[in-house]
Amino acid sequence: MSITHVAQMFKYPCSAAKTVVDTFLQTSRVAKLPTGGSHNRRLEGKHIDWLTDALDEFAGRAVLLLTTQQNERLQLDPHITQLAVDKDLKKLSTFTLKSMRAESERYNEPEFIEER
16 A cells, blocks of 8 residues: 555545655654753742742732843843743742722712613
């Protein structure tokens, strides 16, 4: 059975079937390689403690500001990225980020509540 015939039978492009066969012949592997990069945490306990203290002082700080302050104060090399700080902030169970919006002064009046 040819590669073309097998590709047509499984409705795959011929190039994909050829790639699978070539990979098997070179490495004896039929499974896909794992995807994704390193999932090691860059922030350690002292970094998370600093983040917690900073948010205790003022919880409305932007992630960019926290990242910049952390890199400057802790002299980290290479620098921590915003994404790493953001991920660790989301993992802190003591903090919840909520959206805020302004409500009118009538918001808690009985008539207004009935309208909702």
